[in-house]
Structures are given as C-alpha cells and as structure tokens.
Amino acid sequence: MPEGHTLHRLAGALDAAFAGAAPHVTSPQGRFAEGAALLDGTLLERSWAHGKLLFVDFEEGRTLYVHLGLIGKWFVLPVAEAHRETGPPVVGEVRLRIEDGSHVADLRGPMACQVVDEQEVDRLVARQGPDPLQPDDGTAADAAYRRISRSGKSLAELLMDQTVVAGVGNIYRCEVLWRHRLHPLRPGRSLKRASWQLVWDDLVRLMPWGVRTGTIITLDDVLEDTVAALGRGETPVVPREFAVYQRTGMPCLRCGATVRHKVVAGRNLFWCGNCQRRT
Structure with a gap:
C-alpha cells in the first residue's frame, strides 16, 4: 500500500x-x-x-x-x-x-x-490520526501521543494504525524506530513523551523528502547527497537504501548486529537485535 x-x-x-x-x-x-x-x-x-x-x-x-x-x-x-x-x-x-x-x-x-x-x-x-505532512498548529504530536500512551499495543502496531498517525507505512515505521533505537515490540504506554516527540519530528523532517523526490529517504548520508545535488541544480538520483527494511539477516548499519524479522500488523517488520533494545 x-x-x-x-x-x-x-x-x-x-x-x-x-x-x-x-x-x-x-x-x-x-x-x-x-x-x-x-x-x-x-x-x-x-x-x-x-x-x-x-x-x-x-x-x-x-x-x-x-x-x-x-x-x-x-x-x-x-x-x-x-x-x-x-x-x-x-x-x-x-x-x-x-x-x-x-x-x-x-x-x-x-x-x-x-x-x-x-x-x-x-x-x-x-477518523484519521494527524498527518506529519499536514500543517501543524502545535497539537499534532500531542494528539498522536494521547492514543499511544494509553495503548498496550506495540509501537510497530501503533505506527501502522492510521487512526494514530496518518500516512506512515511499513518502511517509515521500521526505519524511524531504528533511527531512535526503539524496540518495535515495546508497548506504546511505556514510551516517554519526549521520545515520541523525537520520532514525530523525524517523520515531519523525512516525509517531505519522499514527496519531493518520490523515494523514501531515511539514511542521513543519502539525504545529505540529495540536498547537495539539489543545491547544484541537479536532479538527484536517490538510491533505494535502508537501514533495516528488507535486510533480514544482514548486519545493522550502526552496530553490525543481525537484522531481525517478524510479521506484525500483517506486514513484515525489520529491526536490529542489538541497538534497538529500548524496551
């Protein structure tokens, strides 16, 4: 989807x-x-x-x-x-x-x-949750966190729930949890408000680049190369590269541990077994 x-x-x-x-x-x-x-x-x-x-x-x-x-x-x-x-x-x-x-x-x-x-x-x-790509009057992150903080469901499930956050799909959920070292099976009600704000701000930062380039960008070096190419007036060629998404059994780009896989909310979930241990 x-x-x-x-x-x-x-x-x-x-x-x-x-x-x-x-x-x-x-x-x-x-x-x-x-x-x-x-x-x-x-x-x-x-x-x-x-x-x-x-x-x-x-x-x-x-x-x-x-x-x-x-x-x-x-x-x-x-x-x-x-x-x-x-x-x-x-x-x-x-x-x-x-x-x-x-x-x-x-x-x-x-x-x-x-x-x-x-x-x-x-x-x-x-019926939808707040959209990171919509203008925000400062209440969007709070609205999403109210639902997250009351739920015993995992972060992986909640990020795919369009009534919690609208527009986030499987790639963004895997990658943003990796970026913030959050275990995807951690219950939403255990997530601190400050941690959620970092995740939300990251989605607000990353998703517009998907709109602009047509490709999901979640790696900082790829984003830097894209920004540099645009600054030179060039059309960036954005590689389809991710930290954990579809990298089962491969080494984590941050710590080298094995990337794991599990089906959650009907979709394939990927995470690092070592550096995403914040449960």
Whole structure:
C-alpha cells in the first residue's frame, strides 16, 4: 500500500495538470459512471491528501475521494500529440479517467472511489490520526501521543494504525524506530513523551523528502547527497537504501548486529537485535 508521501505527491501532480480547469471525467470501466457524470466538465479546484486518503475538490461542494488500497494505481501523464483530439487509448480496467487534452489521469484498482460532500470529507479525515505532512498548529504530536500512551499495543502496531498517525507505512515505521533505537515490540504506554516527540519530528523532517523526490529517504548520508545535488541544480538520483527494511539477516548499519524479522500488523517488520533494545 502506498505510504502517505505518495498520495501527497499525486495530489500535487493532479493539481499541476488540472487545477483551475474543467476536465472531462469518465469511467471507461463503467463502475464509476454515475460519479464521473457528476464531475464531468466541472471546475477542479484543488487536490489534497490526508495520510493515505486522497481528495479532489470540484465546484458545487463535490469531492472525489480515493483510497488506493493495496493494488490501486493512479498515473498522471502528458498526452502525446497524436492523441490530443481523441485521447489516449484505454489500457486495462480504468475505473476513472480525468483528461483535458494535455494530460490524462487513469485510476485503476482503488479500494474506494466515491463522490462525497463536505460533511463526509470531514468525517473521513476525523477518523484519521494527524498527518506529519499536514500543517501543524502545535497539537499534532500531542494528539498522536494521547492514543499511544494509553495503548498496550506495540509501537510497530501503533505506527501502522492510521487512526494514530496518518500516512506512515511499513518502511517509515521500521526505519524511524531504528533511527531512535526503539524496540518495535515495546508497548506504546511505556514510551516517554519526549521520545515520541523525537520520532514525530523525524517523520515531519523525512516525509517531505519522499514527496519531493518520490523515494523514501531515511539514511542521513543519502539525504545529505540529495540536498547537495539539489543545491547544484541537479536532479538527484536517490538510491533505494535502508537501514533495516528488507535486510533480514544482514548486519545493522550502526552496530553490525543481525537484522531481525517478524510479521506484525500483517506486514513484515525489520529491526536490529542489538541497538534497538529500548524496551
């Protein structure tokens, strides 16, 4: 399932392509025909995300709500000159297509694709925890910690719970716990407030780089190289390298001990058996 930075990045792509326009909205597959008819030819005001939920606001208080789930894909692409008049051919089971002659966005396999009103948007967002990629009035970390500090569930479970923190997925949970030497099976109620603040601040720092580059960055040296490349006006090539994620049996990058593996909350969890002993 895509992590939160992917949805924020997709919202930016949709805005760049369609915001301020009244695109053609269809459902080539047919399963979203009624919803597409409500949005077709109406002004697309903005696209935005909260955690793993994506919203596209149209005029008259209508919002397209999309949850990609495990297999959903949504690509925003420029339209080739040869297809400017007729639109590019439909490939596969396209639930929703947005197009305006210069760009096309095809949505396939989402878990949810609905037209909702403002009240339903508020309800959907209210069910989520705070999003590290959203502007913060200073209360977000406290809101998440209230739920963490009352729970006997492990930190690994809580970080994957979208009602606790929205947008964090498996890679970020493994890596951020490693960065702060926290044992992933430690109960949430044993975590000190100051320790949680460090984790939250790290997510706030790291996740925007996922939005900017399209790749999750959790290693400081990779981040430094990325910042340096951007400073030189270059497009950074970000390697897919992590400290513990998918490194079962390999040496920890910090202490050299063996990286361990366990399935937690339905996903593969990775951690260092030595330097993540803060239980």
